[in-house]
Amino acid sequence: LQFLYFIAIFLPMGDAIRTSLLVSGLCFGTVSVPVILTSGGRWMKVFSGVKDWQPLGLCIGLGSVVVSQVVVMMYHGLRNKGTLIQPNKAKKYSFWEGVLTHVSQPEGVTLLGFYLSSTWICRLMNKSYYSFEGGIQWPLVAAQLITFDMLQTAAHMLEHKFATLYRSSHKPHHRFTSPRLFDAFNGSLLDTLFMIIVPLYTTQLLIPSNVWSYMTFGSIFSTWLVLIHSEWTHVWDPLFKKIGFGTPADHHVHHAVYTRNFGHLFTYWDRLGGTYSDPEKIFSKKTDFSTSASRASMS
Numbered sequence: 664l665q666f667l668y669f670i671a672i673f674l675p676m677g678d679a680i681r682t683s684l685l686v687s688g689l690c691f692g693t694v695s696v697p698v699i700l701t702s703g704g705r706w707m708k709v710f711s712g713v714k715d716w717q718p719l720g721l722c723i724g725l726g727s728v729v730v731s732q733v734v735v736m737m738y739h740g741l742r743n744k745g746t747l748i749q750p751n752k753a754k755k756y757s758f759w760e761g762v763l764t765h766v767s768q769p770e771g772v773t774l775l776g777f778y779l780s781s782t783w784i785c786r787l788m789n790k791s792y793y794s795f796e797g798g799i800q801w802p803l804v805a806a807q808l809i810t811f812d813m814l815q816t817a818a819h820m821l822e823h824k825f826a827t828l829y830r831s832s833h834k835p836h837h838r839f840t841s842p843r844l845f846d847a848f849n850g851s852l853l854d855t856l857f858m859i860i861v862p863l864y865t866t867q868l869l870i871p872s873n874v875w876s877y878m879t880f881g882s883i884f885s886t887w888l889v890l891i892h893s894e895w896t897h898v899w900d901p902l903f904k905k906i907g908f909g910t911p912a913d914h915h916v917h918h919a920v921y922t923r924n925f926g927h928l929f930t931y932w933d934r935l936g937g938t939y940s941d942p943e944k945i946f947s948k949k950t951d952f953s954t955s956a957s958r959a960s961m962s
Contacts, residue, residue: 678743682898685742692734693886694799696727697875701798720793721783724878725776731882735889736762739844745896748915749946752841753894761845765889770855771848778860779881787864791871799879803872807880810870812928814862819925820938822857832857842918847892887928907931912942920945 691698700706700723713719740758747753766772782788822833836850848855867877890897891914897903900910907930917924923940926933933939 682743685738686898689734689738689886692737693731693882694727694879695734696723696730696882697799697879701875706795718784720795720874721780724783724874724881725779727878727882728885731886732766732889735844735886736765739893745898748894748896748912748942749841749919753843754841756843761843764849765845765847768848770850770852774852774855775859775885778863782864789867789871792867792874792877794873795875797873798875800872800876803870803876804880804883807866807870807872807876808884808928811862811866811880811884812926813932814865815858815928816926816932818858818862819927822854823921823925828857837918837921840918841894841915842892844889844893847889884928891927907934910942912946916940916942916945 700709706723710719786793819833822829832851832853834851836846836854839846839849872880887909891909891911893911896911900912902908903910904913909926909928909930913924913930914927920940923938923945924930924933925938930939
């Protein structure tokens with residue numbers, strides 16, 4: 664992964680090749696810890712001297728999420744930015760200020776770390792999650808992502824439905840009408856509790872899996888949640904839009920029009936519930952998004 668990023672930074676190459684390397688590095692880096700450790704049973708060789716596997720599972724899981732966050736920040740800092748989703752509202756900022764803001768949010772790193780540690784140590788998880796048997800169970804990872812997003816969307820809708828709950832939980836996050844990637848976990852402790860921790864805990868009760876699948880799910884969802892807050896489009900957005908995966912433009916719609924696009928990872932629930940709005944239709948009226956995209960494609 665480091666070699667790929669080194670090439671992307673220092674060698675002259677076309678934008679397409681550079682973007683391909685960065686996207687490949689992002690995809691692999693997000694799940695690199697569980698993929699590498701489960702390959703050929705490598706984890707048993709690496710941690711052969713460990714006698715108690717349970718704290719090990721927690722430490723590897725937390726490490727996997729940390730690695731995925733480092734990778735997504737590297738990707739954001741190094742890539743060709745693409746098209747601004749809300750060009751009339753976007754503000755310039757220092758990359759390192761954004762990184763500092765992202766990692767210092769108590770409702771992000773601190774609260775999620777406390778939740779994961781306490782539920783693991785107190786053995787409040789489904790017992791299957793303490794198992795190291797088998798590798799990554801990809802169908803279960805997909806089921807976890809879908810279930811979590813469905814539950815998170817429902818919690819999100821409830822926060823918007825009840826004014827008292829909205830003001831005390833989710834409203835601080837909505838001060839960002841044109842969010843940037845580093846604003847993903849910038850909200851309130853109650854918002855994180857209600858819209859992330861409760862769906863997370865419910866998901867592990869509904870979808871039993873082993874420790875490797877759980878850390879893969881956690882790394883993917885946390886990375887994806889950050890990526891959809893990007894102020895810039897991603898190269899995969901056209902494909903994601905076609906198959907119903909969430910994009911930054913979809914989520915920017917929610918920050919601009921609070922009653923639409925409640926989903927994060929997927930747009931299925933909004934489409935089923937009639938709350939989905941196409942970003943191009945929304946921003947062509949509000950910020951001339953279609954013209955910006957047209958100019959970018961022409962250049």
